[in-house]
Amino acid sequence: DSGVTQTPKHLITATGQRVTLRCSPRSGDLSVYWYQQSLDQGLQFLIQYYNGEERAKGNILERFSAQQFPDLHSELNLSSLELGDSALYFCASSPDVAGGPAGELFFGEGSRLTVL
């Protein structure tokens, strides 16, 4: 158990809809990262927050947004969903802005999104 909690584990929705994925980082970790895993694209970095502030941005679509709240949990909002957004969305956390003491990240078990 990594200590990172993601909800929901599974989500099925229709095209055009909006969903929110939630992540609770390990206790004490200030950084939260969102990654998207799909069969054809592998594991793609979306966005990172550190202590409530956006720290780094990757291949995140404009239809997607995220935030980190004062209690350090994070939410990833996906809107105007398309079939191609179906993927496994991972949250990871680390104690500092550059990763853990060894630079490693601690991953949740993911939220599987299916868009029909």
Place this chain on the structure above:
Amino acid sequence: AQSVAQPEDQVNVAEGNPLTVKCTYSVSGNPYLFWYVQYPNRGLQFLLKYITGDNLVKGSYGFEAEFNKSQTSFHLKKPSALVSDSALYFCAQGSGNTPLVFGKGTRLSVIA
């Protein structure tokens, strides 16, 4: 931009035989290199890392990896594969102040 290549989508090996999962990284200062493993329906788990020091790095579950600067490679190895090693393996590169960039993953299948 950093990039990581895992040239094999799938690696098959017989139980008890040595295994190698390949990874090459882009040249970018002093790279931080990682291996993660993903078991079915689970998140990624950290296996090992190279930051500096000895080129041979030992990690969890008997895995090790060799950093080769001249070949820009960081191949994952294990002397004797187990069926329970079957999983998806990811190589990743970081620089210490940027989020990790992952390869596309290599599926390892160990056959009894």
